[in-house]
Amino acid sequence: MINIGGASGGAWTLPPLAEAVVDLDAIAHNTRVLAGRTEADLLAVVKADAFGHGFLEVARTALASGARWLGVTSQAEALALRVAGIEAPVLSWLHAPDEDFGPAVAARVDLSVASVAHLDAVVAAAERVGRRADVHLKVDTGLSRNGATEDDWPELVRLAHGQEAAGRVRVRGIWSHLAGSGLPGDPLDGAQLRRFNRALATARRLGLNPEVAHLAGSAALVGRPETHFDLVRPGIALYGVEPLPGRSVGLRPAMTLRSRVILTKRVPAGTGIAYGHDYVAPVATTLALVPVGYADGVPRSAAGRAEVWIGGRRHPVAGRVTMDQIVVDVGDLPVRTGDEVLLFGRGDRGEPTVVDWARWAGTNPHEIFTGIGARVIRRYLPIRSGRRSGGRERVRV
Structure with missing residues (x-):
């Protein structure tokens, strides 16, 4: 039902014309299934309102079911998680270099850095806030979207290492994004994996020692274990869509x-x-x-x-x-x-x-x-597995 307050103090209760029913037990199940397929930590991608499922509900469920990190694209999404009381590591990765990164640095949000301009902006914010920024340097290994090119990568690494030595940033991660299918033997993924390993070797040679390296999304999580490194980033699989056609790993649509x-x-x-x-x-x-x-x-x-x-x-x-x-x-x-x-x-x-x-x-x-x-209202069915307390169905309008 949709409750609407009236101008005279009354209210109306209207049945919804359409609703998206989100089964949080399926989210919990999928998180456990995916976590069980890797030795790496799991970053649950909850960008775009958790693919339309409701980012707070999904984030809390995924963290209660085995995810260690959350991933979003914007500062706004990351800060909303913090305002809601979520303390787990959050990585935000799509920004303009002229953004004020102060709120994210103050809220302990990890920030992706894809260029020297982005690094400079994050460093400036860290100095204003008086807090070291946690960053993940992104290298473009072949998707040709975000990330530093192979030619620009050494300079970004050297500058980041200098800012880390000065105490302004901590290079917590190095990462990239695959363009291929995630299927074993896909030559595009294979070429990107080789480039990523070269970028990691360059970063370590130039003095960086990141806590996490990460490359795999949903498809590579299922199909290419050699891409898992320290952290994997399931997105569509978290919501119950099998990421590799014709290959089921037991996910449940949510x-x-x-x-x-x-x-x-x-x-x-x-x-x-x-x-x-x-x-x-x-x-x-x-x-x-x-x-x-x-x-x-x-x-x-x-x-x-x-x-x-x-x-x-x-x-x-x-x-x-x-x-x-x-x-x-x-x-x-x-x-x-x-x-x-x-x-x-x-x-x-x-x-x-x-x-x-x-x-x-x-x-x-x-x-x-x-x-x-x-x-379309979202209605939430609680976890039934006993791993988390149940309760009444929740509706978000």
């Missing part, structure tokens, strides 16, 4: 996206449905109106392929996905207003999964998760 039928109508054969009449009913059929659309994260590009689960069966989305609603062709199924509609879930009953939606939309599950809009 999110179910569901809505309900708000109108049904019987239409004759030849009825055109939604804008443009891209879909025309081939026979007399029943249409079910579902109040979710691309403003809620249902990808418009999935039209013509997407299916949803109603009454124990899959049914096609009829016509275009619009901003606020979709129409479903349920045939002769006796669907009624109020019936549950599963857009995606675990898939164990045959319902669509987030992987199905990603395929229909021509994207990845990451985009489906993070695209779920603010109108």
Whole structure:
């Protein structure tokens, strides 16, 4: 239910039109499964509101289930974790060099440094705050996004070593990001691993002794143990999506996206449905109106392929996905207003999964998760395993 305060002091309780149900027991299970596959420490990636799952809820669950670190992209995300009372190590890694890093340094947030300009900004913040900054130097080993190039790497290392000797920073980590598949034998990953080892050797030759080296995300965690080093960074796997196609390690999808039928109508054969009449009913059929659309994260590009689960069966989305609603062709199924509609879930009953939606939309599950809009409330199922106390379901609007 959604509680809304009224202007005159009253309040209304409204049933949600759509909700994303997040099973924290699945997050806990996935964290334990992933931690069990490596000797390295686990950094749970909770950027982008934990891929749309809720970053505080996921962060606390992952830390209670075996993760030692948390990873985010921005100072804002990192500081929100600190404000919420989370004391575990947090690495933040995507910044402009003109940011004021003072708040992050004061809050003991580890900062990724990808260039001399970034290092200078972090050092300036450390001097203002009066606290040594913990940094992770990032080397670009082939993804060609963030990180210092191989040519620029020695200078960044030398300057960082000098600032470490002066007590302004501690080079706590050296890291990079893989571009390949994570499959054993992938030549792209293999080339990056060799470059990363060379960068580590250069850093140590020039006097650095980092606490952690890290390279592997979800796929390499599962598929390439030689990339694990001291820390691994699972992202999509934490949320229950198997990172290597065709290779299950026993992860459990954590999110179910569901809505309900708000109108049904019987239409004759030849009825055109939604804008443009891209879909025309081939026979007399029943249409079910579902109040979710691309403003809620249902990808418009999935039209013509997407299916949803109603009454124990899959049914096609009829016509275009619009901003606020979709129409479903349920045939002769006796669907009624109020019936549950599963857009995606675990898939164990045959319902669509987030992987199905990603395929229909021509994207990845990451985009489906993070695209779920603010109108969709998140409801949390507590951990049931006994590793953490249970409690009532929690709702975040």
